[in-house]
Amino acid sequence: MLDIKRIRDQYDAVVVGLAARGVKPDGVSAIRDIDLERRQMVTEVESLKGVRNRVSKEIGLRRKRGDDTAEAEASMRQVGDQIGALDERIRKADERLQAMLLMIPNIPHPGLPKGLDASGNQVVRTWGTVPTFNFMPRSHVELAEKLGVVDFARGTKISGAGFPLYVGLGARLQRALIQFMLDIHVRDHGYTELWPPVVVNAASMTGTGQLPKMKDDMYAIPEDDLYLIPTAEVPVTNYYRDEVISSPLPIYLTAYTPCFRREAGAAGRDTRGLIRVHQFDKVEMVKFTDPATSYEELESLVLNAEDILQRLQLPYRVLMLCSGDISFAAAKCYDIELWAPGQNAWLEVSSCSNFEDFQARRAGIRYRDAKGKINFVHTLNGSGVALARLVVALLENGQQADGSVLLPAVLAPYLGGVDRLPLPH
RNA sequence: GGAGAGGUGGCUGAGUGGCCGAAAGCGACGGUUUGCUAAACCGUUGUACCGGGUAAACUGGUACCGGGGGUUCGAAUCCCCCCCUCUCCGCCA
Structure with a gap:
């Protein structure tokens, strides 16, 4: 959520910033009008309340003396009615204002490449070498089925399309990857591990920005006003919702x-395989930082995610997203994409964003600065990394001519020494 | 799911209609004293919003005692609804 004062005092800059996203100024212009009207009403009602407070106090004193206060009481009844009417109008204005503010996306960082869609994104670096094959590389779908590590048909039977079912070494590989990634983030990158609820309330979804805009993208349990999380970002960021953080910043949290x-x-898009599914597994990193250091923290966050891929020896590239392609709540975002030979395409496995104070303001996450003043923190998060697509890359990059798959050596200790996915006999 | 008790400032805890933004204690911060530490003593100690001021300091006002609504000239205090916590019972991995 943008600071209403920013819209009020730096209106032109806000309009220009949003235009970089391709957002029209209608929303903020309406907000500015309602805000002005609201402030006039607030000033008026507060002066009326001041009168009422003073006179009511006098009534109390005069009654004690035995004076007749009927006249004052009658006139205060009138004032009370005026206050009630104004309060109601202010409440309605607040409601509209709040609803509109929640729909305004964050302002992109001015240093982003310009562009309105993915074509404007910039490759900032590439790591590793894209493997070459002396045979036609297969898709992970074919590999997974042949190896018996994913049973798409039974996943569909049990739940529906897009709910993959991992079997045998496939299941163990999921568990191994989760453990491997968490170990690195906790041991080497300084994160504290959380094991959070995966079903959360509406306030949490609003805090991180999924609600109200992305309501249709989420599974919901309306009877209980609960939602299934689309990412660990939601419960982990909301860890500090409506708090003044007393621990020193920065704070690093991670969760599977x-x-x-x-x-x-x-x-209809990417319907086959593991690339776009309704349920997948992910290790997420979340940072709460001082506003002064959040952009340095974003750089190290990306490196934390890259470290995982380097240890797995998978070729990837890092993109800086352009102003029009960053997500709703982000001010700056890097995507990390793994090479998937079977798709002949790069696959997004991590998205590392600095939200500045956008989420913190929505979620009420604050800290005390050096002077003791309370201020909003900056929040960041990034995948470290998403499993389903990581498995796609492992299968497609590691595939051998016979259809078996060689796994990165670092995973063997997590798989009881297994270093490959062999063909079943 | 049933019955009971309770939710007040960073914490403990008083307050049953006006003199309560809220006693007292603890903690924290500043000061006096001290070779250092401790103790003692004095002082300070919330947040948000609206307005004034070079939005830095400061200053006038409004709101906030779990959340929402009601009664009243006036609500932490009375009434209604909801949420949460604790205890007991039931159920259960």
Whole structure:
């Protein structure tokens, strides 16, 4: 959520910033008008309340003396009615203002490449070498089925399309990867591990920005006003919701969770395989930082995610997203994409964002600065990394001519020494 | 799910209609004293919003005692609904 004062005092800059996203100024202009009207009403009602407070106090004293206060009481009844009417109008204005503010995305960092869609994104670095094959590389779908590590058909039977079922070494590989990634973030990158709820309330979803805009993309349990999380970002960032953080910043948290996405707007896209699914697993990193250092923290966050991929010896590239392609709540975002030979494409496995104070303001996450003043923190998060697509890359990059798959050596200790996915006999 | 008790400032805890933004204690911060530490003593100690001021300091006002609504000239205090915590019972991995 943007600071209403920023819209009030730096209106032109806000309009220019949002234009970089391709957002029209209608929303903020309406907000500015309602805000002005609201402030006039607030000033008026507060002066009326001041009168009422003073006179009511006098009534109390005069009654004690035995004076007749009927006249004053009658006139205060009138004032009370005026206050009630104004309060109601202010409440309605607040409601509209709040609803509109929640729909305004964050302002992109001015240093981003300009562009309105993915074509404007900039490759900032590439790591590793894209493997070459002396045979036609297969898709992970074919590999997974042949190896018996994913049973797509039974996943569909049990739940529906987009709910993969991992079997045998496939299941063990999921567990191994989760453990491997968490170990690195905790041991080498300084994160504290959380094991959070994966079903959260509406306030948490609003705090991180999924609600109200992305309601249709989430699985919901309306009877209980609960939602299945689309990412661990939601419970982990909301850890500090409505708090003044007393621990020193920065704070690094990490968590593995399953993630649930309806993919409502993506029907028919990437329907086969593990690339776009309704349930997948992910290790997420979240940072709470001082506003002064959040951009340095973003750089190190990306490196933390890259470290995982380097240890797995997988070729990837890092993109700086352009102003029009960053997510709703982000001010700056790097995507990390793994090479997937079977797709002949780069696959996004991590998205590392600095939200500045956008989420913190929505979620009420604050800290005390050096002077003791309370201020909003900056929040950041990034995948470290998403499992389903990581498995796609492991299968497609590690595939051998016979269809078996060699696994990165670092995973063997997590798989009881297994270093490959062999063909079943 | 049933019955009971309770939710007040960073914490403990008083307050049953006006003199309560809220006693007292603890903690924290500043000061006096001290070779250092401790103790003692004095002082300070919330947040948000609206207005004034070079939005830096400061200053006038409004709101906030779990959340929402009601009664009243006036609500932490009375009434209604909801949420949460604790205890007991039931159920259960």
